[in-house]
Every structure is written in C-alpha cells, then in structure tokens.
Amino acid sequence: MSPTVSKKKCIDCDSLQHHKCLAEKTVKLSNYKPGEKGKIVQICGDPDFRLRIMEMGFIKGTEIAVVKYAPLNDPMEFVIRGYHITLRKKQAAHILMNEPELAA
Amino acid sequence: MKQKIVVALAGNPNAGKTTIFNALTGARQHVGNWPGVTVEKKEGTLKHSGQEIHVVDLPGTYSLTAYSLEEIIARNFIVDSSPDLVINVVDASNLERNLYLSVQLLEMGCKLVVALNMIDVARGRGAIIDETLLSSLLGVPVVPTNGKKGVGLDSLVEKVISEVENPELIERDVRLTYGSEVEDELYKIQNLLAHTDYSSRGSQRWLAVKLLEGDSEIIKKIDGLDHREKILEQVSKSRSHLNGIFGDNPEIVLADARYGFISGAIKQTVQVERTNRVNLSETIDKVLTNRLLGPLILLAVLYCVYIFTFNGSAPFVKHFDSFFSWLGENVSTILPEGLLKSLVVSGIIKGVGGVLGFTPLIAFMFFAIAILEDTGYMTRIAFMLDRVLRGFGLHGASMLALMVSGGIAGGCAVPGIMATRTMKEPKERLVTILVAPLMNCGAKLPVYALLIGAFFPGDRASIMFVLTIISWGMALFAGRVIRSTVLSGPSAPFVLELPPYRVPTFRGLLIHTWERTWMYVKKAGTIILAVSILIWALMTFPGLTSEQRAIFQDKQDKLLSNFIKDPVVSIVLKDQEDLNSFEGFESEKTKNHAEKLTDFLKSRNLSHEPQKDADLSIDFQQVNLPVALKYAQYKLEKLRLENEEQSARLKNTIAGRVGSHLEWVFKPIGFDWKTNVALLGGFAAKEVVVSTLGTAYSMGSIEREQYSNLSEQLKNEPGWNPLMAFTLIMFVMLYAPCFVTLVVIRRETGRWRWTIFAMVYTTLLAYCVALIVKTTGTFFGIGLT
Ligand SMILES: Nc1nc2c(ncn2[C@@H]2O[C@H](COP(=O)(O)OP(=O)(O)O)[C@@H](O)[C@H]2O)c(=O)[nH]1
Numbered sequence: 001m002s003p004t005v006s007k008k009k010c011i012d013c014d015s016l017q018h019h020k021c022l023a024e025k026t027v028k029l030s031n032y033k034p035g036e037k038g039k040i041v042q043i044c045g046d047p048d049f050r051l052r053i054m055e056m057g058f059i060k061g062t063e064i065a066v067v068k069y070a071p072l073n074d075p076m077e078f079v080i081r082g083y084h085i086t087l088r089k090k091q092a093a094h095i096l097m098n099e100p101e102l103a104a
Numbered sequence: 105m106k107q108k109i110v111v112a113l114a115g116n117p118n119a120g121k122t123t124i125f126n127a128l129t130g131a132r133q134h135v136g137n138w139p140g141v142t143v144e145k146k147e148g149t150l151k152h153s154g155q156e157i158h159v160v161d162l163p164g165t166y167s168l169t170a171y172s173l174e175e176i177i178a179r180n181f182i183v184d185s186s187p188d189l190v191i192n193v194v195d196a197s198n199l200e201r202n203l204y205l206s207v208q209l210l211e212m213g214c215k216l217v218v219a220l221n222m223i224d225v226a227r228g229r230g231a232i233i234d235e236t237l238l239s240s241l242l243g244v245p246v247v248p249t250n251g252k253k254g255v256g257l258d259s260l261v262e263k264v265i266s267e268v269e270n271p272e273l274i275e276r277d278v279r280l281t282y283g284s285e286v287e288d289e290l291y292k293i294q295n296l297l298a299h300t301d302y303s304s305r306g307s308q309r310w311l312a313v314k315l316l317e318g319d320s321e322i323i324k325k326i327d328g329l330d331h332r333e334k335i336l337e338q339v340s341k342s343r344s345h346l347n348g349i350f351g352d353n354p355e356i357v358l359a360d361a362r363y364g365f366i367s368g369a370i371k372q373t374v375q376v377e378r379t380n381r382v383n384l385s386e387t388i389d390k391v392l393t394n395r396l397l398g399p400l401i402l403l404a405v406l407y408c409v410y411i412f413t414f415n416g417s418a419p420f421v422k423h424f425d426s427f428f429s430w431l432g433e434n435v436s437t438i439l440p441e442g443l444l445k446s447l448v449v450s451g452i453i454k455g456v457g458g459v460l461g462f463t464p465l466i467a468f469m470f471f472a473i474a475i476l477e478d479t480g481y482m483t484r485i486a487f488m489l490d491r492v493l494r495g496f497g498l499h500g501a502s503m504l505a506l507m508v509s510g511g512i513a514g515g516c517a518v519p520g521i522m523a524t525r526t527m528k529e530p531k532e533r534l535v536t537i538l539v540a541p542l543m544n545c546g547a548k549l550p551v552y553a554l555l556i557g558a559f560f561p562g563d564r565a566s567i568m569f570v571l572t573i574i575s576w577g578m579a580l581f582a583g584r585v586i587r588s589t590v591l592s593g594p595s596a597p598f599v600l601e602l603p604p605y606r607v608p609t610f611r612g613l614l615i616h617t618w619e620r621t622w623m624y625v626k627k628a629g630t631i632i633l634a635v636s637i638l639i640w641a642l643m644t645f646p647g648l649t650s651e652q653r654a655i656f657q658d659k660q661d662k663l664l665s666n667f668i669k670d671p672v673v674s675i676v677l678k679d680q681e682d683l684n685s686f687e688g689f690e691s692e693k694t695k696n697h698a699e700k701l702t703d704f705l706k707s708r709n710l711s712h713e714p715q716k717d718a719d720l721s722i723d724f725q726q727v728n729l730p731v732a733l734k735y736a737q738y739k740l741e742k743l744r745l746e747n748e749e750q751s752a753r754l755k756n757t758i759a760g761r762v763g764s765h766l767e768w769v770f771k772p773i774g775f776d777w778k779t780n781v782a783l784l785g786g787f788a789a790k791e792v793v794v795s796t797l798g799t800a801y802s803m804g805s806i807e808r809e810q811y812s813n814l815s816e817q818l819k820n821e822p823g824w825n826p827l828m829a830f831t832l833i834m835f836v837m838l839y840a841p842c843f844v845t846l847v848v849i850r851r852e853t854g855r856w857r858w859t860i861f862a863m864v865y866t867t868l869l870a871y872c873v874a875l876i877v878k879t880t881g882t883f884f885g886i887g888l889t
C-alpha cells in the first residue's frame with residue numbers, strides 16, 4: 001500500500017508505511033470522556049513516541065480507562081495496567097481505540 | 105569471599121529504589137553526579153556478616169532503550185562497570201509495567217535479584233503473588249520487601265551475597281523468545297558478532313537485540329569493530345525483513361512480545377481477590393486535581409512552599425548573618441588598618457558569609473520540595489500547569505522554580521535554579537534555569553525600595569505589583585523566545601506517571617535535604633569564595649595614587665587645623681591632642697556633642713591640673729555650646745571629605761574605570777559612571793547596587809536604615825527623574841544574574857556556554873527594555889520631572 005494515500009487521513013503519522021490507517025473506523029483516545037474505557041486498536045505518531053508508550057504498556061488490545069482531564073482540559077489522565085499516567089491530548093490523539101464503554 | 109561486592113539498584117521511578125538504598129546503606133552514602141551530566145549519582149556501602157557491599161543507586165527508568173539520559177546512564181553502568189549483581193527493585197503493586205524492565209535486565213545477561221517491593225501495598229489491594237513461581241518464570245531469585253518498614257531487606261542482602269558467591273541454579277520454565285522469525289534474524293546477527301573481537305560485555309544476545317532494535321547508542325558502540333560493515337548490513341537487512349512480515353519496526357514488535365510474556369507470567373503468578381475497597385489515593389486526587397479546587401490548592405501549596413522556604417529559614421539566615429558580622433567586627437579590631445584587613449573582612453568573610461547565608465534557604469527549600477516529590481504531589485503540579493506553561497517552553501515543574509526564584513517578590517534564584525533538579529526534561533529544564541534570574545529576587549528589592557522611595561513615594565504597593573507582573577511577563581516571553589531559537593526542537597513527549605499519593609518518611613526527607621544542600625555548599629562554595637575575592641579586588645585596586653591621596657590628606661589636615669585654630673574652639677581644645685582625647689572620651693550620657701563636651705571638660709577639670717584651667721572652669725558652660733556646634737560642622741565636613749575620597753577611590757578602581765569607559769554604551773539609557781559602577785557591583789549581589797551608588801554619590805556606606813538620605817540626594821541630582829528611576833529599576837530587574845546564581849547555573853547545566861549565555865542575553869534584554877522605556881518616556885514626556 002502506498003503511504004501517500006493513507007497519509008491523507010492521518011497527517012504526521014510515520015508509522016503508516018506498513019499500516020492501514022484505521023483512523024476512520026476508530027475513536028481517538030483524546031475523544032474519550034472521563035469514566036469511559038476501551039481497548040487500543042492502533043498507535044500512530046512518530047517512532048520515538050510509539051516506542052516510549054509501548055514500553056509503558058500501551059500495546060494493542062490493552063484496556064485504557066480515562067480518569068479525568070486536567071483543570072484546563074489538557075492533559076488527560078488514564079489508568080492502564082493498573083497505574084495512572086498522563087498524556088497531552090495531542091499525543092493521546094495518536095492512540096486509536098475501539099468504541100468506548102462506561103468503566104465500572 | 106570477594107573483597108567487595110558491587111551491587112547496582114535498578115528499577116522504575118517510584119518503585120522504592122532510593123528508600124531501599126537508604127535503608128541498606130544508612131549514613132554511609134555519598135552523592136555526586138554521573139560523570140559529565142547533572143543526573144544525581146548515589147553510592148554507599150554496607151557490611152553484612154563481614155562482607156562489604158558497595159551499592160549504587162541507578163536513575164529510575166522504565167526501560168533500557170536509549171530514550172533518555174537516565175536510561176543511557178543506567179545501561180552504561182550495567183554494561184561498562186559490570187557490577188557483580190543488579191538488584192531490580194520492582195513495585196509489586198504495579199507488577200506488569202515494572203517487569204518490563206526486569207525482562208530487559210534478564211536479556212542483558214546480568215546477575216539479577218528481584219526485590220518485590222511495596223509488597224504491603226500489593227497485599228493491601230488484595231493481590232496474592234506466588235513468588236516461587238515468579239522466580240522460576242524469570243529464572244532469578246525473588247525476595248518480597250517493604251522498603252519503608254525495612255521488612256525483607258536482610259533476606260535480600262543474604263540472597264545477594266549467596267548469589268554472588270555461588271549462584272543458585274533456578275530452572276527456568278519458560279524462556280522469553282520472540283517467535284521464530286525474529287529469533288532467526290537474531291541468530292544471524294549473533295553469528296556475525298561471535299566472529300568479532302567484541303570483548304563481550306553484556307551478553308551477545310542482548311547486543312543482537314539492541315542492534316535489531318536500531319539502538320543508535322549501541323550502533324556507536326560497535327564502531328571500531330572488525331566486521332562492522334557486515335554486521336550493520338545484516339542488521340538493516342533483518343530490520344527490513346521483519347518490517348515486511350510484521351508491518352512494523354522490530355523494536356515495536358519486541359516490546360509487544362515482552363509484554364506478551366509478562367502478561368502470561370502475571371496470569372500465572374498473581375491472584376487478585378477484588379476487595380472493592382475505595383482507593384484512598386484516588387479519592388485524594390479527586391480533590392487535589394479538581395477542576396475548581398485543584399488550581400486554588402495548587403496556589404496555596406506553592407505559597408506555603410515559598411513561605412516555608414523564606415520565613416522558615418529566616419531565623420537561621422539571621423543567625424548566620426549576625427555570626428558573620430560579629431566575626432567581621434572582631435577580625436576588624438584585631439587586624440591593622442589596611443589592605444589585609446579589607447581583604448579578610450570585605451573579601452573573604454563577606455564572601456563565605458554570602459555562600460553560607462544561602463544555606464538555610466536552600467535546605468528549607470529542598471525539604472519542602474522533598475515533601476512534594478515524595479508524596480507524589482509534584483507530578484500533579486506538572487499535570488495541572490502543563491497547559492499553561494508548555495506554550496512558553498516551560499514545564500509544570502518550572503512553576504515551582506520560578507516561584508522560589510522570586511515569582512513572589514523576595515525569592516532567590518539560587519534555590520530556584522536548584523529546584524529544577526526535579527525536572528527530567530532537559531530542554532524545559534534548561535529554559536527554566538535561564539529565565540529564573542529574571543524574577544524579582546530579594547536582593548533586587550532594596551534597589552527598588554530606594555528608587556521607589558525617592559521617585560514614587562505614594563505608589564509603593566502598585567509599583568511593586570506592576571514589577572511582579574513585568575518580571576513574570578519577561579520570564580515567559582524570554583522562555584518562549586529561547587525555546588524557539590537557541591533551544592528549538594521538539595519537546596520530550598509528556599509521558600508522565602502519576603504515582604499514588606504516599607506518606608513520606610521523615611528520614612527519607614532529611615536524607616534528601618541533606619545531600620542536596622551539602623552538594624551546594626561543597627561545590628559552589630569554593631568557586632564563590634574565589635569570585636568574591638576577585639570582585640573585592642576589582643572594586644579595590646588600584647585605588648587612589650599617592651599624589652591623589654596626598655591631596656585628600658592635605659584637605660583633611662587643613663580642615664583640622666582650621667577647626668582647632670578657630671578662636672572659639674581653641675579656648676577649650678587647644679591642640680590635636682585635646683581633640684583626640686575628647687573624641688576618645690566616653691561619657692554615660694553622650695546624647696549630643698554639647699553634653700559630651702560638658703562632661704569631658706568637667707572630668708578634665710577635676711583630674712588634670714585644675715589650677716591651670718581655673719579661669720576657664722567658670723565660663724565653659726557658656727562656651728561649650730558654640731564649640732559643640734563648630735565641632736558638629738567640622739565632623740560633617742570631615743565625613744564629606746572622606747566620602748568624596750571614597751568616591752574618587754571607587755572611580756579609580758578597575759570597576760570604576762570600566763564603569764567610566766562604558767559611559768558611551770549606557771548614555772542612551774541615561775546611566776553615568778556612578779550608575780555603571782553600581783551595576784557592576786550588583787554582580788556580586790544585587791543589593792550591592794544600593795551601597796555602591798551610595799559610595800559613588802559620596803554618601804559613604806549606605807545601611808538599610810539610611811535609604812532616605814540617598815533617596816533625597818538622588819532626587820536633587822541632575823539627570824535623575826522618575827523616568828530615569830524606572831529605567832534603572834527595569835535594568836536591575838533584568839540584567840546579568842549575580843555571580844552566585846551564575847555559579848549555580850554552571851553547576852546545574854554543566855556548561856560554561858549556558859552560563860555565559862545567561863549573562864549575555866539577560867543584559868541585552870535589560871538594555872533593550874531600558875532603552876524602550878527611556879525612549880518612550882522621553883518621547884511622550886512621561887516622568888521627566
Ligand atoms: N508502602 C510502601 N511504600 C514504600 C515502599 N518503598 C518505598 N515506599 C515509598 O514510595 C515512595 C517512592 O520511593 P523512592 O524510594 O523515592 O522511589 P525511587 O524513585 O525508586 O527512588 C516514597 O514515598 C517511599 O516512602 C514500600 O515497600 N511500601
């Protein structure tokens with residue numbers, strides 16, 4: 001598949017060389033609301049960022065629950081693999097998720 | 105038995121490494137920096153049943169890729185210094201992510217013991233961990249510990265010793281493998297490596313994995329190797345091959361596989377009995393980072409840190425100060441008048457006093473910061489403020505540094521810059537360090553007070569408020585400009601763990617405070633002493649030539665002889681001897697010269713040859729009033745002469761000459777040599793601007809209580825008007841940081857380059873702003889009268 005085609009959907013995504021961009025069929029993590037949870041479908045963004053958060057446990061299929069947004073609506077806080085972590089919304093937008101459901 | 109075992113502590117941030125390190129080594133520890141960088145390095149020793157163990161606390165890392173400085177340091181230490189064993193401190197309540205590092209350590213092939221720390225927290229959450237099974241899955245000993253209470257540390261140490269002496273062979277049930285495709289490529293690379301002379305530090309498998317992951321640091325490592333080209337060729341072939349199969353880079357595939365292995369291990373070893381207890385930490389966090397309450401609490405906390413740092417340390421600072429002025433006075437009386445005395449008192453004692461004077465401040469600040477860090481609130485500050493500060497190239501944690509530096513007027517940039525030690529992002533940290541000196545530190549306040557008192561007497565509060573706003577504005581503006589020019593480039597991804605709130609241990613707080621404070625005293629102290637002597641010399645030499653001094657002496661002599669020859673005076677004080685004994689005379693009620701004179705003459709009359717002065721004794725009551733008046737005049741004139749001499753002397757020092765030579769530079773903003781030399785003096789400490797102005801304007805030495813004199817004088821000087829005063833205020837706010845701050849900048853950035861940059865850009869900024877103020881003011885005719 002040609003990277004130029006997929007890059008139309010998701011700008012600044014280096015990881016698309018070998019991936020189908022799933023942006024249209026998924027929900028960006030940055031669009032989750034507090035109290036919602038879901039599973040990771042794909043992680044885009046530059047390689048450094050992808051590797052870093054994958055090392056922190058953001059692997060395809062892992063469940064993420066959004067805890068809250070910071071007072072100024074950015075960054076946001078999640079629970080993943082039992083610990084709390086914060087990402088800026090711009091970064092969270094690189095994490096593509098399935099449809100959210102309400103966390104217990 | 106080995107002479108000395110070297111053990112490294114590795115683990116995720118907040119896993120409890122430092123707590124365990126402190127518990128193991130107690131007071132026998134030493135803090136420094138890793139060579140060439142400003143990351144803290146802690147080392148210590150302990151003795152256990154006769155065995156000496158040297159422990160190194162590695163920086164906390166989530167992984168061992170070359171992602172951050174911390175990771176490179178930790179990795180290089182393990183590979184290059186090859187410790188006898190690595191203790192991997194693992195947070196049992198957050199096992200999955202923590203084991204990611206363990207898996208990498210295993211891969212490196214180093215001897216490992218896992219400390220299953222925070223076991224109390226994990227159990228409290230209802231998690232039961234099968235340690236034996238975990239140990240056999242990983243193939244290394246696992247010891248449950250509670251670092252805070254010290255539980256399990258003895259067995260940890262025993263395990264470490266026995267592992268080094270005679271390693272226990274643990275049958276590994278499962279090996280971490282990456283699937284046949286990856287393993288095939290690894291095998292190819294390893295094969296090539298086997299044929300090189302690489303003195304296999306770190307296992308070959310690990311090297312192969314890192315090469316396959318495209319790790320740039322490791323690729324540098326094989327630089328001089330025989331088959332380098334061949335190896336790299338194979339690596340890139342393997343990478344593209346795997347890329348084709350998995351549709352992703354190998355490093356991502358490997359990370360995925362490691363987590364897969366870990367998930368499997370967790371499923372087998374951890375049982376969670378879901379006790380649906382309310383999580384206390386999360387409840388606290390709901391309040392502390394609440395949309396409305398959060399920012400308010402944050403401001404309150406920052407304010408408390410500020411108050412604690414400055415008010416809490418005030419009594420100690422005062423004691424230090426009074427000790428040093430006591431010392432200065434005593435030494436003054438012992439040493440004879442002259443250069444040596446000036447050097448010891450004004451140069452050395454003042455310099456050392458200056459350094460140590462900061463110490464209580466720094467200690468209190470580090471204590472407050474230790475509380476914020478150890479409780480976990482620090483990360484919440486970053487969380488809440490990130491949005492506001494990132495646009496200016498700063499980080500949430502910069503807020504604290506800026507507040508301490510003088511965000512609330514009266515701070516100090518020295519502890520402020522040291523506060524950036526808590527920041528992990530190198531660029532954001534550097535920007536914070538560079539803009540911190542723009543804040544209104546306590547030493548600038550006397551200068552403001554002097555000028556506001558003279559030219560804006562009614563608006564003290566509002567002007568101070570405006571100055572606070574301006575300094576914040578300048579710092580943020582400078583941050584933004586620096587970040588987008590000198591320090592441009594992408595910022596580190598903001599991936600920040602928010603650890604659960606914890607109650608810190610007092611011991612831990614004290615150790616933290618002590619080691620950071622001590623580092624300041626030790627490293628900064630020597631340089632600061634040297635620079636204070638240098639500044640003293642600049643403001644002392646060469647001074648007046650002997651001819652010039654003779655002229656002043658001549659004037660003094662003339663003044664004296666005129667005074668004594670005065671017909672009224674000569675009745676009671678016949679010669680200089682009389683005058684000297686009068687001045688040396690101590691009377692109980694010397695409220696004024698007249699009373700003193702009366703007492704003096706009385707005592708003389710009684711004790712010395714009363715018959716000779718008999719006629720005088722009758723009417724000296726009437727004479728002494730005019731004499732006292734004359735005496736007061738004489739004293740005043742004498743002081744004026746002395747001050748004039750001081751001013752001339754100052755003009756003739758190196759600093760004074762530089763000030764004079766720089767007049768053409770500062771003319772556009774209206775500064776003459778007197779202001780220039782005062783600003784040069786401010787390099788020692790900003791409050792010196794006031795006293796140097798005093799000397800330059802022939803006011804003698806200015807103490808805090810005597811501002812009004814200098815204020816009055818400045819008001820009447822030609823060229824001084826409210827506009828000039830405000831221009832000078834702006835210049836003092838922004839220009840080069842004092843040298844103590846510069847020394848600290850050097851220490852914290854590790855580079856002279858940035859130190860010089862800090863000095864130059866602030867001064868340029870100050871000059872430009874002053875010029876704008878001056879020109880605008882002149883143009884619109886504001887503040888000219
Ligand atoms: N409950 C509990 N708290 C611990 C334990 N070990 C450390 N802590 C706390 O965890 C926090 C972080 O520990 P620290 O040693 O600074 O972690 P480091 O970042 O790995 O050096 C501190 O507040 C410690 O008091 C433990 O075993 N149990």
Ligand SMILES: [Mg+2]
Pocket residue numbers: 121122123164
């Ligand atoms: Mg630590």
